[in-house]
Amino acid sequence: MVLYFSGTGNCLAIARRLAEHCGEQVMSLYDAATTDLTQEKLIGLVYPTYYFNPPKPVLKLVEQLRISPSAYVFIVIPCGAQTGNAIWAVERILRRKGIKVAYCHKVRVPDCSAIGFGRNPNEQKWKFEKFAQRVEQIEYDIAMRRHIHHFGAWGVAGWLCALPFVERKTLPLLQPAVNPEKCIGCGTCVSVCPQANIKLVAACHEPVSSNGQTAHVALIGNDCAQCLSCVHFCPHQAVQIASNTTLKAFQYHHPNVKLKDMIRRVE
Ligand SMILES: Cc1cc2nc3c(=O)[nH]c(=O)nc-3n(C[C@H](O)[C@H](O)[C@H](O)COP(=O)(O)O)c2cc1C
Numbered sequence: 001m002v003l004y005f006s007g008t009g010n011c012l013a014i015a016r017r018l019a020e021h022c023g024e025q026v027m028s029l030y031d032a033a034t035t036d037l038t039q040e041k042l043i044g045l046v047y048p049t050y051y052f053n054p055p056k057p058v059l060k061l062v063e064q065l066r067i068s069p070s071a072y073v074f075i076v077i078p079c080g081a082q083t084g085n086a087i088w089a090v091e092r093i094l095r096r097k098g099i100k101v102a103y104c105h106k107v108r109v110p111d112c113s114a115i116g117f118g119r120n121p122n123e124q125k126w127k128f129e130k131f132a133q134r135v136e137q138i139e140y141d142i143a144m145r146r147h148i149h150h151f152g153a154w155g156v157a158g159w160l161c162a163l164p165f166v167e168r169k170t171l172p173l174l175q176p177a178v179n180p181e182k183c184i185g186c187g188t189c190v191s192v193c194p195q196a197n198i199k200l201v202a203a204c205h206e207p208v209s210s211n212g213q214t215a216h217v218a219l220i221g222n223d224c225a226q227c228l229s230c231v232h233f234c235p236h237q238a239v240q241i242a243s244n245t246t247l248k249a250f251q252y253h254h255p256n257v258k259l260k261d262m263i264r265r266v267e
Contacts, residue, residue: 001025002044003032003065005058005194007227008112009257010078014135015046016256020078029057030194031265033064034226043067045075045090049106050226051167052084057225062093072145074103076138079171087151103141105150107134109123112172112228113145173242176231178218181202181240185216189230189239192262197221198230210256233259 002024004015009211012026019026024042027035037043043065047058054062075090077083091101109131110124141148160166178189180203190198199214204208218239220230230239232253237246253262 001027001037001040001042001256002046002118003027003029004045005029005047005061006257007048007194007225007229008232008252009114009254010260011013011048012261013254013256014076014078014107018044018142020257021104022142028100028194028265029061031060033061035066036066038068038070040067040071042142043071043073045073046245047077047086047090047142048112048227049077049079049083049086051170052082053167054086054089055225057228059089060088065097067099069098069100071099072103073099073101073130073184074105074142075101076104077106077196078109079106080113081108082147101149102145102147102160103149105134105138105141105148107131107138109254110234110252127257171226174226175206176220176226176228176239176241177243178220178223179238179240180217182236183217184236184238185218186235187218188233188235188259191264192229192233192259194227194229194264195223195225196223196264197223221251229262233262 002015002019004011004026006012015026022042024044031046045062045203047054049128073094075087077086079086087104091104092103108127110127185200185203187200190200196216198220201219203215204215228241231241231246232251234246237251240246
């Protein structure tokens with residue numbers, strides 16, 4: 001079983017490829033946290049790097065996983081540049097649970113954060129070319145059940161960014177917010193938010209729409225993972241980061257992943 005956490009589809013696309021190659025299924029980490037996986041002989045974890053760390057929900061979800069200590073466990077991390085602490089942090093949690101990670105590696109992908117996303121087609125081109133080679137190598141390694149740890153380099157920038165006070169300063173820079181003037185209450189962001197942290201509320205700027213119904217706008221709650229799926233999938237570019245207008249040309253998601261793939265499963 002290959003488990004993933006994904007906001008803009010890079011992790012889902014990689015998880016699907018690796019799963020297909022080893023004849024396994026993919027499952028969202030949210031579903032995996034409530035599933036008994038102790039019979040699985042192979043467990044893959046594919047999640048992004050956020051601020052040189054794993055996304056906060058990933059840490060909680062991995063704590064809850066029920067997997068067998070005899071399973072072959074691998075971690076693959078897509079990142080814009082550097083993984084920093086992203087592999088170690090999850091490896092530590094698994095080790096405490098008596099589970100050994102057999103293999104880990106990183107894959108550089110077009111970055112979905114505000115700094116890099118979709119801005120530079122050349123960057124996307126070379127990253128996707130390298131991406132293909134790296135994923136092929138990982139597929140091979142996993143099929144051979146190899147035991148290799150590529151933790152990725154740290155670098156000064158990664159070390160600094162993982163410091164708690166730097167994180168506190170940088171978190172607000174990538175905090176999504178809804179522009180009520182552009183939001184038409186279509187609910188796309190509500191359905192793609194993996195944390196179920198967005199809801200539709202009655203709009204206060206224009207209470208009644210042209211067909212006489214109450215107009216709604218999206219409201220983001222306090223449990224944001226900053227995966228930015230709401231920013232990148234909004235069909236009206238109504239979710240923006242740090243008051244910067246979102247342009248259609250800057251929206252990014254992995255080309256093999258569609259909106260329907262990102263919709264959160266509702267019980
Ligand atoms: C809030 C945020 C922080 C990020 N921080 C880092 C980082 O520290 N290092 C890095 O290499 N990439 C970073 N990225 C880029 C993501 O790791 C990368 O875009 C990843 O592929 C996203 O996966 P997804 O498409 O499955 O959501 C960050 C992205 C976001 C949204």
